[in-house]
Amino acid sequence: xxxxxxxxxxxxxxxxxxxxxxxxxxxxxxxxxxxxxxxxxxxxxxxxxxxxxxxxxxxxxxxxxxxxxxxxxxxxxxxxxxxxxxxxxxxxxxxxxxxxxxxxxxxxxxxxxx
Amino acid sequence: xxxxxxxxxxxxxxxxxxxxxxxxxxxxxxxxxxxxxxxxxxxxxxxxxxxxxxxxxxxxxxxxxxxxxxxxxxxxxxxxxxxxxxxxxxxxxxxxxxxxxxxxxxxxxxxxxxxxx
Numbered sequence: 001x002x003x004x005x006x007x008x009x010x011x012x013x014x015x016x017x018x019x020x021x022x023x024x025x026x027x028x029x030x031x032x033x034x035x036x037x038x039x040x041x042x043x044x045x046x047x048x049x050x051x052x053x054x055x056x057x058x059x060x061x062x063x064x065x066x067x068x069x070x071x072x073x074x075x076x077x078x079x080x081x082x083x084x085x086x087x088x089x090x091x092x093x094x095x096x097x098x099x100x101x102x103x104x105x106x107x108x109x110x111x112x113x114x
Numbered sequence: 115x116x117x118x119x120x121x122x123x124x125x126x127x128x129x130x131x132x133x134x135x136x137x138x139x140x141x142x143x144x145x146x147x148x149x150x151x152x153x154x155x156x157x158x159x160x161x162x163x164x165x166x167x168x169x170x171x172x173x174x175x176x177x178x179x180x181x182x183x184x185x186x187x188x189x190x191x192x193x194x195x196x197x198x199x200x201x202x203x204x205x206x207x208x209x210x211x212x213x214x215x216x217x218x219x220x221x222x223x224x225x226x227x228x229x230x231x
Contacts, residue, residue, distance in 0.1 A: 033217035042224060043204065048217025056216040090158065094217070100146035100165065100210040103219060105158040 001027055004093050004106035012112045018079040021109045023091030025072050031096030032074040033103060034066060037088040046089075049074050050096045078111075086113045116141045118207050120222035128230050129197055135190040135225050137205030147188040148206040148219070149179055158204070164188065175199070200229045 005024045013019050025032050034046040045058040049068035066076040072093075078085055088110050092103035121136035139145065149161040162173025169181040179190045188205060205222040209215045 031217055033219070035219075043206075043219075043221040045218045045220075050216070056214060056218050058218070092158075092217075092219075098210075099215050099217075100208045102148070102160060102163055103217070104160070105150075107157040 004091055004104055006089075006091050006106040006109050008109060009107065010110050010112075012114065013081050014114050015081055015083060017081050018077060019081060019111060020075055020077045021089055021091075021111075023074045023076075023093075023106060025074070025091075025093030026104055029093040029095055029104075030072050031094050031101075032068060032072065033092045033094075034074070034076050035090040035092065036060075037090055037108070038086075043090070046076065081113045083113050086111060116207075116209070116220055118205055118220050118222040120203075120205055120225050122225050123223065124226045124228070126228045126230065127195060130194050131229075133190075133192045133195045133199070133227065135203055135205075135227070137188045137190065137222055139186050139188070139205075139207045139220075141186075141207065141209055143212070144210045145207050146210055147179075147181060148208075149173065149177070149188075149190050150204045150206060151201045152204065152224075153201045161190070161203075195227075195229045197229050197231050200227060202226050 007022045031050045033048040037043045048056040052068045063079045068074045088108045090108045091106045094101040094103045117140045119138045147164040150158045164181045172178045202224045204224045206219040
């Protein structure tokens with residue numbers, strides 16, 4: 001099976017802009033989780049989607065949002081970008097039927113905010 | 115608050131040396147445990163996982179980990195490392211009995227391992 005894919009791989013934006021990142025899960029997986037990875041804060045959970053519903057959300061401001069489509073593909077959006085939003089954004093997929101299932105990660109989207 | 119602690123941030127060792135990376139978590143209920151590895155320029159990959167059963171689990175590339183419930187620990191080991199084991203290693207935990215855990219892996223800060231030839 002093909003792995004988790006994320007597009008774009010790299011992005012450069014300026015403060016105040018917004019950005020949309022995309023994630024395609026492994027075929028048959030219905031759950032997608034998003035994480036932010038930074039050198040200072042490490043890996044932090046953003047949110048999780050299953051069957052087009054957000055089931056869980058991390059401690060991030062409302063500028064961070066997401067959605068999931070009927071084919072399980074997911075997008076996350078960050079509005080009014082700040083310098084501190086520069087990070088690697090990771091998407092992980094799993095079957096979705098169990099809370100503690102193994103998550104499989106994509107290569108990430110590296111966002112640089114200038 | 116739940117947390118995951120990795121004991122070392124940086125480890126430097128020579129090829130053929132043994133590796134042990136510590137991981138402790140603070141959560142009293144049932145958890146699933148994972149070790150992920152991030153090789154330079156690559157994405158996070160699963161090394162091994164523990165859900166239940168034998169507390170000694172074997173993963174890919176000769177890695178193993180031992181779950182000690184009484185110590186809330188899940189330490190990673192490899193008897194003899196290779197230069198290709200140079201990577202960052204992350205311990206991750208997810209409680210399995212609370213609704214606010216859906217899809218929420220809690221990661222340790224990571225340990226950067228450098229293996230010198």
